[in-house]
Amino acid sequence: MNQPKGDPRRVTLTEFENKLPGLHMNPCEIESAASLKCMEQNNFQHHLCQEYFTAYRDCKKIWLEERKKARFG
Incomplete structure (x- = not known):
């Protein structure tokens, strides 16, 4: 399950729940x-990357909602 460094990939809920402690x-x-x-x-100019930050925040929000559903039904 240890992914070599390279292109990022999507982690499934099952993989996440079955991961080893500390991984x-x-x-x-x-x-x-x-x-x-x-x-x-963009030379670390935050205002030029707002779309990417929003996508990351949205992903985290969706992920947390999915985990809650999986844990609490």
């Missing part, structure tokens, strides 16, 4: 990588 998995790795890439390409 870091970012379910929004794709959005995170895109926002970091935008920052690097």
